[in-house]
Amino acid sequence: xxxxxxxxxxxxxxxxxxxKGFWTDVLGLKFEGSETVAExxxxxxxxxxxxxxxxxxxxTAPDGPVAKYIEKKGEGIQHIAFRVENIEGALTELKxxxxxxxxxxxxxxxxxxxxxxxxxxxTNGILVELCERSGK
Numbered sequence: 700x701x702x703x704x705x706x707x708x709x710x711x712x713x714x715x716x717x718x719k720g721f722w723t724d725v726l727g728l729k730f731e732g733s734e735t736v737a738e739x740x741x742x743x744x745x746x747x748x749x750x751x752x753x754x755x756x757x758x759t760a761p762d763g764p765v766a767k768y769i770e771k772k773g774e775g776i777q778h779i780a781f782r783v784e785n786i787e788g789a790l791t792e793l794k795x796x797x798x799x800x801x802x803x804x805x806x807x808x809x810x811x812x813x814x815x816x817x818x819x820x821x822t823n824g825i826l827v828e829l830c831e832r833s834g835k
């Protein structure tokens with residue numbers, strides 16, 4: 700498996716509109732717009748930082764994973780995403796190494812990326828996302 704870089708940090712927020720001011724007004728990051736991923740019950744907003752991004756995550760449903768995260772832990776860093784060269788190969792390799800997977804096969808995430816999550820019980824409590832993007 701080849702990890703290319705940190706793709707993004709996912710930050711759970713109650714409201715993207717309320718949360719984006721810090722990133723734009725205080726840190727001066729550019730807001731790249733938002734996208735709703737209905738399958739995951741989330742709206743995302745990206746703020747590029749060099750070769751990586753900050754991703755704000757707002758739940759679109761009270762039973763969505765981001766809503767559940769905020770209910771348990773409050774707003775804050777929800778996951779770290781690593782860009783990989785070949786997500787299918789990475790998942791196969793990790794499974795062979797005994798890593799517990801949330802996603803056995805990639806699904807489509809924001810921006811059309813192929814994504815898959817690793818279970819926090821295999822990663823010392825951190826929700827880890829693998830991400831493969833074409834053309835970037």
